Amino acid sequence: MSENKFTCLHDKHVAQGALMSPFGGFDMPIQYAGIVEEHNAVRNAVGVFDVSHMGEVHITGPEAQKFVNYIFTNDITKMEVGGIQYGMMLYPDGGTVDDLLVYTMGENDYFLVINAANIDKDVAWINEQAANFDVTVDNQSENYGQIAVQGPDAEKKMLEVLNLDCSDLTFYTFKVVDYHGDNIIVSRTGYTGEDGFEVYASHDTIRDMWDMLMTAGVQPCGLGCRDTLRFEVGLPLYGDELTAEITPIMAGFGFFVKLDKEDFIGKDACAQQKADGPAKKLVGLELHDKAIPRHGYEVCNENDEPIGYVTTGYRGISVDKSIAVALVDAAYGKLGTPLRVHIRKKYFDATVVKKKFHDKSYKK
Amino acid sequence: MSKIIDGLYYSESHEFVKVEGDFGYVGITDYAQHELGNVVYVDMPEVDDEVEAGEDFGAVESVKAASDLVSPVSGTVVEVNEALEDEPGLINKDAFENWIIKVELSDKSELDNLMDAEAYKAFIGE
Structure with missing residues (x-):
């Protein structure tokens, strides 16, 4: 067994007295003030999560669009630059490799956000499928830190505390911002059922932002309430609601499986399951x-x-x-x-x- | 620092027994409630159920997980703390005051297998 990895905010969690526990190969904060208090902060006001454990994979090259559309269930050809889609990567039998977000950075330029526990498996899977495509697969997971600012007051805090005006972002869109010389990604996304934003940036920038949010009194939240929040609004967690044995059709996420687009891995199995009923x-x-x-x-x-x-x-x-x-x-x-x-x-x-x-x- | 009360008996699975005559009030310690976090449900036996030392008799559940209750003593349940049915969080407010079951002890010599306050304090490393 390998040691648990640390995110770029690990020392801060420990110093702030968070209850730490392993998750997805990382030593992560489970709670600060208590799951109930943090959960309510996000539902009623705002909270911030360290989600730096998430993996990021950059896919570029002349066939990037064709390739991502082949390994992903949603239809990325429908997306413009600045758009984001949720969907799954599937095995040929329809079982789920992972659920993920795809950010369209530019023409043939995609940024995939995958689950921490699946980084090694996903990157191996993506590379295996990429053999017949003219693409470059670049696992950037170690280079990005990520925070999620979530709750009805998120937009206000992003502006007041981080000086990031996000009023122009609609749900599931992003922008790249020059933040003191660091090109950061800011998206209107999250995993809580509330309005909110996710920021992907260098470790140093993420550490600075965390400190500013703490100084401003924003509630730090652990993975404990992240799970209760996402569960109450029906969002799946890979490993629970989606697994190698659970297809998106069984899970009721057929909306994200575009059976009318060109071939993709797992399409036939999903089409069959949809026709027969799972x-x-x-x-x-x-x-x-x-x-x-x-x-x-x-x-x-x-x-x-x-x-x-x-x-x-x-x-x-x-x-x-x-x-x-x-x-x-x-x-x-x-x-x-x-x-x-x-x-x-x-x-x-x-x-x-x-x-x-x-x-x-x-x-x- | 967790609260520990002199005169009670303590188990390694963090239950306490407060003895009054032939009866024992069984609950979880302050240390245990702190480790659990917000208690949201207490699964309790019924009156007249038999409990046995070392055996499960219910569970205390926090938001995150269920934690078995292990009886430190044997006997018959004569009362359950019904207040916990509506307000399980009372355990977080005062774990010693909010006992879970009252047991008519069948073998008081079992108490010798439990820790006193001083030993329990050392056991939890405080």
């Missing part, structure tokens, strides 16, 4: 009791026969209920279906509901 499906569950469903807990039908498992579960914070997302046999996927969750020694009644437990508040 054997398994991700559903939302609401428990009738306060008991809390956790990742991996068994989900049963009314006869207590196992028909699936919980992928993520919590006592909601913005939603005062015990809620979960679960992968179940498709026959049990209809809204309103009564199911049971096996928690320790007991079975608890639950109902299939929408996976979006809390409404997103994006600024479109």
Whole structure:
């Protein structure tokens, strides 16, 4: 086992007394003030996350557009410079390699943002697929730091504290800004269901920005509330809701799989699954009791026969209920279906509901 | 610094027992509640359930994770702290005051296997 890596802000987290824990190969802050307090700061005001663990891969070359469109489920030919798309990279059988963002930097110039835990796997996968294309794949993950400023007050704080006017950015767009000589990327994106921004920059710039945000009293947030925030609004986490065994069709993210575009890896499998209906499906569950469903807990039908498992579960914070997302046999996927969750020694009644437990508040 | 109260018995899994006559009040220590963070649910047994020393009798759940409750003593549950059903966060406010179950002790000699305040203080490294 290799040692956990540190982000460029690691020493600051430790000095500020954050609870640290390994995530995706990095020693990351899980919480500062407490998950509930940080979660509420983001829903009601603003919070900042260190997301420097995320990976960045730059793809350029005469066939960059053709290549990225071949490994990615969304259709990047529909994007202009400054645009961003969410989507997945798939295996030929439709299983998910990773979910990612693609930034269109220029003609045949793309910036891919991938999950920390998948950096090595993804880069190997991308390089393998790139053999037949005239492209250059450049893993820049070590060179970029990244922060996410999230919450209804994010735009105001970006301007007041960091002197970055983001009022011109619409949801899922970005701009490159010369910030004291450093070319940084600022995008209106996030993983919380709230309005917010992500900044990709050199380690030094990210450290300076973090200090300024702390001085201004912006709540530092850990990965604990990042998970509760994204879960409540139905955003998937790779490893839970998307895996090598879970296709985007099973997960209910068919919108990001453009079956009408030219060939891409996993297209046939997804088309087949969409036509036949997937054997398994991700559903939302609401428990009738306060008991809390956790990742991996068994989900049963009314006869207590196992028909699936919980992928993520919590006592909601913005939603005062015990809620979960679960992968179940498709026959049990209809809204309103009564199911049971096996928690320790007991079975608890639950109902299939929408996976979006809390409404997103994006600024479109 | 975690709060530790003299006169209580402590387990290595961070439960405490406060003994009154033939009864013991069982809960989690201040150190444990601090490590857990915001407690959002307490899974408790029912009155008349039997608990056994070293065996699970429920769980305390924070936002992030479920943590098994291990009974430090054997006996019959005669009362559960119903206030925790509506307000599990009471454990964060005062873990010792907000015990979880009251047990009629079947074997008081089991208390000899537990730590006193001084030993527990050393155990948690404070």
